[in-house]
Amino acid sequence: MNEEKYIEEQVGRRNPFTVPEGYFDTFADQLMASLPERQPRTKYVWLRPLRYAAAVVCVLAMGAMTWFALSSSPDVRQPIQAEAIQVSSDVAFDEAADYAMIDNYDIYACLSEE
């Protein structure tokens, strides 16, 4: 059976709630009497778009400055990369030497014979 129909057959759609007599007749008058004065909107509403635009410009300017600062000295990075490469090749050599079970004296001897 359609479940909505089942509920309707069990209960119906009648509104079981009631209100005090005359409630709706007096509600509007009581509410209107208690409404506060409305505050007029600010005269300078037209300035709001300008404020938003100014905020956007500031954010863009800060972003541009940061980008330029980070990309302004590319040469600084190269020595650091060269040093990194040097360190890794030394480490690889040491590891190879350990594996071959040769020490520094053997290496010196080998090199002096060449």
Added chain:
Amino acid sequence: MTDERELFAQLKDPKQQHAAFGLIVRQYSEQLYWQIRRIVLTHEDANDVMQNTFLKAWNRLDSFQGESKILTWLSRIAINESLDFLRRNNHPTVSTEDESSISQMLQADPYFDGSEVEAMLQEAIATLPDVQRSVFLLRYYDEMKYSEISQILNTSEGALKASYHIAVKKISDFFKSRD
């Protein structure tokens, strides 16, 4: 009944808005009251929430740009105020253990003249989460179209249809378990 556009124009005119607001209070208060009452259940609470609803609408007149009908706008505020009221007053979704207290409270309420079964329906509705409860009440009692409910609850029609069917299923099961 004053034309919607005419009323909107009056609401936007500082010289006429007080009178125009009085018109919309008289025109829509009863309909809004029942939307509120079905959520908060007691007359005292419904009266408080309805006053807050109109006060909020009065304070927000400037932000209403006529993007929806006046009643839709008011209903949105009313439903949100009602649900906020329940949350503030520690009325979370009623658990199954608390169901009988709602029914008993209603049957003892002088402003409830429903039967025991009608009180049980209110119990079942009180167990639903906010969206399911709201869409069930607006659809079942007010027979509102999904397109209108969508504007009030700011939820897609598809989601509302799903919520409604889930709500109906839960309420149906609630009654069947008590047969």
